[in-house]
Amino acid sequence: MTYKNLITAIKLPFCKDRQLYRYFYSVLGFYPNHIELYKQALMHKSAAVKKPNGKQLHNERLEFLGDAILEAVVSDILYRRFSKQQEGFLTVTRSNIVKRETLGQIAVKMGLDRLLQTSCGHQNHNSYLEGNAFEAVIGAIYLDQGYKQCVKFVKEKMLKPYINLDKMAYKDVNYKSKLLEWGQKYKFRVVFELLSDGKDETGAQIFQSQVRIANIVCGTGTGFSKKESQQMACKSTLAALKENKELFAQIESADLASQELNRETSAQPEE
DSSP: OOHHHHHHHHHGGGOTTHHHHHHHHHHHSSOOSSHHHHHHHTBOGGGOEEOTTSOEEOSHHHHHHHHHHHHHHHHHHHHHHTTTSOHHHHHHHHHHHHSHHHHHHHHHHHTGGGGOBOSSOSSTTHHHHHHHHHHHHHHHHHHHHOHHHHHHHIIIIIIHHHOOHHHHHTOOOOHHHHHHHHHHHHTOOEEEEEEEEEEOTTSOEEEEEEEEETTEEEEEEEESSHHHHHHHHHHHHHHHHHHOHHHHHHHHHHHHHHHHHHHHHHHSOOO
């Protein structure tokens, strides 16, 4: 325990937020200097508090800052860890680490979700709410403790217990590429269709896509971007092809029927 943390621990019995200080110490590995920053980091916009000056207090600005700090820290770690890899490899690996789904899962494992304040339930798309809150906490650490503490937190509290860097770096699953390769192998045309583009109860942009093969809907997916929704649709399609042995036969039959119809149409004389 550092000298500063020791002094804070001695003062804790006389502090009104002592339970919260102890909780943050167990999660972060240090006592906050300015605990209000961390309270704000865990306050979703839906539960915003209006300040005396009329401005709303929530975590979006801290999330913006934390997103940039986290990318910088992870980029530095990957640059040093994988010294022989090219930029593309580092970019993909970093993207897998800092994506909302990964951060949301880590936030839950850390227990940060227990302190997340929101007026809407965060069972749906929880990775979005909790992933953003995780980034906001990084922003709070930066303002409260500085960049070095952010690096220490990411290394010791995020990566070391929850992420196997080597495993994540060399396991990049691209469901869309896999499905397109499958389509090329069997000479089936894979079509992607955007079903909807709207917002959920938290205001997050939500996309829904579906996959059609030989005019048969084979899978649907939802995501926070068009690309992510297509990836999820491809993932469900690949799972359906694996689990439902009859689906391939249906696709093959529909494809043959389509080819036959095209031949008949092209064979008809022009009027």
